[in-house]
Amino acid sequence: MLDWDGLRYFLEVARTQRVSAAALRLGVQHTTVSRRIQTLERELNTRLFDKSKATGFTLTEEGTRFFAYAEQIEGTVLKAREEVSGQSQTLSGHLRVGSTEGFGSYVLAPLMMDFQRRYPALTLDIMPVPRFISLSKREADIAISLERPQRGPYLCTKLLDYSLKLYGSKTYLSQCAPIRSKAHLAAHDFIGYVEELLFSDRLRYLEDIVPTDRVIFKSTSVIAQYHALLQGRSLAILPCFMAEQDARLAPVLHDEITITRSFWMYCHEDLRHSTRVMALWDYLKKSVQLNKALLQGNSGQLLYLEGDAL
Known part of the structure; x- marks a missing residue:
C-alpha cells in the first residue's frame, strides 16, 4: 500500500525539480523530502528521478508515467476532503x-x-x-x-477580447503639435517591451506601428511602461483597462490605432x-463579461456584480 504522504512529496519534487523548493512548499526539512522519495522508489522498485546539480530532479520515463497516476490520486483526495469537510x-x-x-x-x-x-x-x-x-x-x-x-x-x-491603444499623458499631448495621422508619429519617442524577453508573441505590436529606433525606453513590465508614460516624454501602447482608468492619459489616433488580443x-x-x-x-x-466596455476601451470604470449571490 503506497503512503499518500509519499505521493505528495513526489508531486512537489516533480513540480519544483528541487528538494529544497519542495521542502519549503511542504513546510518540512529537505532531508525529510529526500528520505520520502527514497522510500517511495524502494516501494515501487524503480528510479523516479534523474538527479544532477545542473537540472535538479528530472523525472525518468517511469517517473513521468507515475506522475500522471499520482496527479489523479491527488485530485481525488482533494475532492474527497472538500466534500467530507463541508468546504x-x-x-x-x-x-x-x-x-x-x-x-x-x-x-x-x-x-x-x-x-x-x-x-x-x-x-x-x-x-x-x-x-x-x-x-x-x-x-x-x-x-x-x-x-x-x-x-x-x-x-x-x-474570457473576452480586449483592446490596446496608443496613449500619451495629457500634459505631453498639450505641449506638442497635434497628432492627426500615423505620419506625425515619426516626431515622437515611444515606450515598449524588451523584445528578446517577451514571453508571448501576442505582445508584439509596437513594431508594426512605429520605427524601432524611436523606442527610447523598454521594460518587461507593462506597469513599468505605464509609470514611464506618466512622466510625459513619450507615447506607449497600453491595455485600455489600464489607461482608461487614469484621467491623466488620453488615446492618440483613437479611431486609427486599435489592437485586439484575448484572455x-x-x-x-x-x-x-x-x-x-x-x-x-x-x-x-x-465579472469580466460585465466589464466588456472597460476592456475594450469604451469605459474608464471597473464594475462589480450586484448583490452577494452569484
Whole structure:
C-alpha cells in the first residue's frame, strides 16, 4: 500500500525539480523530502528521478508515467476532503490565481477582493506576473493567459477580447503639435517591451506601428511602461483597462490605432469538481463579461456584480 504522504512529496519534487523548493512548499526539512522519495522508489522498485546539480530532479520515463497516476490520486483526495469537510458548501479553504501582470493588477485584484468579501472563509493568492503560469507544477488553481493552452488536461474558456491603444499623458499631448495621422508619429519617442524577453508573441505590436529606433525606453513590465508614460516624454501602447482608468492619459489616433488580443482562463481538469474553484471560475467569467466596455476601451470604470449571490 503506497503512503499518500509519499505521493505528495513526489508531486512537489516533480513540480519544483528541487528538494529544497519542495521542502519549503511542504513546510518540512529537505532531508525529510529526500528520505520520502527514497522510500517511495524502494516501494515501487524503480528510479523516479534523474538527479544532477545542473537540472535538479528530472523525472525518468517511469517517473513521468507515475506522475500522471499520482496527479489523479491527488485530485481525488482533494475532492474527497472538500466534500467530507463541508468546504463545498461553505466555500472555505485557499485559492491561487495566476495572471498576466496588467490584468492581474488592474482588474483581477479588485475583483478577487470582492469575491473574498462574498466568501470570507476563503483565502486568496494572486500572482500577476509577466510570464506563463505552470498549472502542471501546481503554481496556481486557475490561470489567465494571452494564449489558449495547446495541450494538457485542462478545462479552458475564452474570457473576452480586449483592446490596446496608443496613449500619451495629457500634459505631453498639450505641449506638442497635434497628432492627426500615423505620419506625425515619426516626431515622437515611444515606450515598449524588451523584445528578446517577451514571453508571448501576442505582445508584439509596437513594431508594426512605429520605427524601432524611436523606442527610447523598454521594460518587461507593462506597469513599468505605464509609470514611464506618466512622466510625459513619450507615447506607449497600453491595455485600455489600464489607461482608461487614469484621467491623466488620453488615446492618440483613437479611431486609427486599435489592437485586439484575448484572455483565456483555464484550470487543471481534476479541479472541475472543486466547488470553490468553480465558484471563482463562474464569478470571474461573469465579472469580466460585465466589464466588456472597460476592456475594450469604451469605459474608464471597473464594475462589480450586484448583490452577494452569484
